[in-house]
Amino acid sequence: MSGATPLERLDRLSLELGIDLWLKRDDLTGLGFGGNKTRQLEFYFGDALQQGADTILITGAVQSNFVRSAAAAAAKLGMQSVLQLEERVPDMGEEYYSSGNVLLAQILGADHMSYPEGEDEAGADAALHARADELKAQGRKPYVIHLGLNHPPLGALGYVIAGQELSQQMQDIDAVVVPSGSGATHGGLLTGIALEENGASVFGVCVRRDREKQQARMNTVLQKLADLLDINAAPLQDRINVLDEALPPGYGKLSGMTHAALKKMARTEGIFLDPVYSAKTFAGLLHLVTVGEIQPGQKVVMLHTGGLPALFGYQNELTNDQP
Numbered sequence: 494m495s496g497a498t499p500l501e502r503l504d505r506l507s508l509e510l511g512i513d514l515w516l517k518r519d520d521l522t523g524l525g526f527g528g529n530k531t532r533q534l535e536f537y538f539g540d541a542l543q544q545g546a547d548t549i550l551i552t553g554a555v556q557s558n559f560v561r562s563a564a565a566a567a568a569k570l571g572m573q574s575v576l577q578l579e580e581r582v583p584d585m586g587e588e589y590y591s592s593g594n595v596l597l598a599q600i601l602g603a604d605h606m607s608y609p610e611g612e613d614e615a616g617a618d619a620a621l622h623a624r625a626d627e628l629k630a631q632g633r634k635p636y637v638i639h640l641g642l643n644h645p646p647l648g649a650l651g652y653v654i655a656g657q658e659l660s661q662q663m664q665d666i667d668a669v670v671v672p673s674g675s676g677a678t679h680g681g682l683l684t685g686i687a688l689e690e691n692g693a694s695v696f697g698v699c700v701r702r703d704r705e706k707q708q709a710r711m712n713t714v715l716q717k718l719a720d721l722l723d724i725n726a727a728p729l730q731d732r733i734n735v736l737d738e739a740l741p742p743g744y745g746k747l748s749g750m751t752h753a754a755l756k757k758m759a760r761t762e763g764i765f766l767d768p769v770y771s772a773k774t775f776a777g778l779l780h781l782v783t784v785g786e787i788q789p790g791q792k793v794v795m796l797h798t799g800g801l802p803a804l805f806g807y808q809n810e811l812t813n814d815q816p
């Protein structure tokens with residue numbers, strides 16, 4: 494990535510919602526359709542290059558943006574990539590397995606393997622290590638990007654920088670609304686704005702786990718990130734604020750609320766959101782306005798984390814049920 498991503502005012506939505514709404518365009522980070530994983534991968538690939546790696550192994554859902562972005566970064570750096578796709582989202586149609594990010598990864602020349610479980614981070618990481626051992630035996634130099642929490646959250650460092658960047662772009666923000674999945678984005682951004690002494694409320698919209706589980710996960714992510722930065726985690730952990738109203742019916746599945754949010758952004762601002770993350774984030778933001786946690790007139794920034802190729806993997810879901 495070079496330079497800051499744009500911070501764009503959403504004039505029509507601001508008027509409609511009675512707030513001062515801005516969109517931080519991390520869908521425009523460049524590199525193979527962009528998104529939040531570009532910032533995270535800079536730190537993993539930096540580490541991989543330092544270790545002399547020639548092959549990157551990474552795991553994610555079938556329509557994962559992380560694995561697609563990793564395949565793009567590997568291509569740019571002249572490395573091979575091995576993408577492990579997990580069965581995380583039940584009952585999906587043919588497009589889910591062939592279009593969107595799956596198609597892009599094929600074009601990028603990535604190797605594929607699959608993992609039958611979608612909720613077993615340790616198992617998915619172990620399977621990557623088993624494959625890495627095979628590659629080592631063949632003389633390759635593999636580097637594993639882990640999903641589980643028992644490794645330093647290098648990717649979150651990219652969002653520490655993003656939080657600092659945002660604080661420098663705009664000082665008097667009342668609230669920032671971000672998706673909260675692995676927690677690298679949420680944890681990093683919260684830490685970055687805290688380092689800039691920015692007091693904005695940071696709301697994490699659950700996209701994967703319910704509020705209680707995500708709260709616990711964020712505690713761990715912030716502790717590990719604070720350890721990496723050699724700072725005190727407690728003041729960061731006090732600022733964890735997660736909501737899960739937009740999560741049902743679960744990871745990678747759309748409710749009417751999410752579908753409506755996706756269409757509202759497109760039809761009011763001409764900006765696309767993705768069905769798995771950013772539309773849920775916007776649905777969460779709309780909920781916060783409805784219940785008064787975001788108040789009239791407040792200056793609010795929503796982080797657009799990208800993920801747009803998944804729109805094509807969700808063609809059925811987006812055309813069949815009308816919100």
Ligand SMILES: *Cc1c(COP(=O)(O)O)cnc(C)c1O
Pocket residue numbers: 528529530557558559672673674675676677678679767770771798799800801
């Ligand atoms: C991965 C992803 C997220 C979640 O980010 P985490 O850092 O894993 O919490 C949000 N939005 C998009 C588009 C993503 O691909």
